[in-house]
């Protein structure tokens with residue numbers, strides 16, 4: 001039997017497994033089976049906390065389709081709560097410094113990558129106004145914050161069919177590693193509403209890296225001019241970024257319950 005914690009950041013939910021003592025062989029099929037909301041435990045992402053030679057802990061991230069990915073902002077905020085103290089976390093996207101704050105955490109998410117081949121895109125183009133469009137959504141921005149994001153700034157998001165466009169854009173050959181698809185609308189001064197179709201997980205209640213990428217895109221497009229409030233279906237994040245610097249993400253982290261499971265059954 002193995003123990004796990006159910007946690008979430010703004011409703012983006014996780015099964016978090018402590019793999020620091022017991023090693024657990026995580027395959028794509030097993031991660032997918034655990035994340036399954038009908039036949040498994042159910043979550044948007046499966047998180048494995050392990051030992052690290054370079055940081056306090058390591059974090060591996062698996063989407064609900066079983067794919068292993070580089071970054072997850074909401075899960076990163078859960079790690080100080082899971083471990084019980086401020087932590088330096090080794091991820092595939094680099095070392096992330098996460099500090100607990102009242103009700104959540106504040107994380108240095110590192111510097112964004114803005115070059116076309118770092119997103120990655122299939123061929124060279126301007127990432128600030130990509131010369132492509134999907135239906136009524138033209139000229140998105142591409143940003144990599146450890147994982148790949150494309151951001152559409154919409155005049156009015158109410159008419160956008162996220163469930164149809166999301167998977168279509170996620171799997172477009174323009175994005176050789178697939179992509180997280182962000183639909184954003186500026187709704188006030190330094191305030192953005194955001195819906196994210198996540199690569200490998202679909203529509204979620206919130207995406208921390210999506211909020212970071214969207215704030216970076218909005219600063220580059222001069223749509224915001226300072227710390228930016230990002231309102232997702234699950235609630236708000238505060239994102240701070242200035243060109244040349246690191247992204248700071250601050251927001252809630254919640255522990256729901258602890259459970260036990262027989263991993264051999266998955």
Ligand SMILES: N[C@@H](CCC[C@H](N)C(=O)O)C(=O)O
Nearest residue numbers: 072073074147199207208209
């Ligand atoms: N929910 C996450 C992002 C999880 C990974 C993403 N779906 C990807 O494939 O890159 C977040 O809060 O950032």
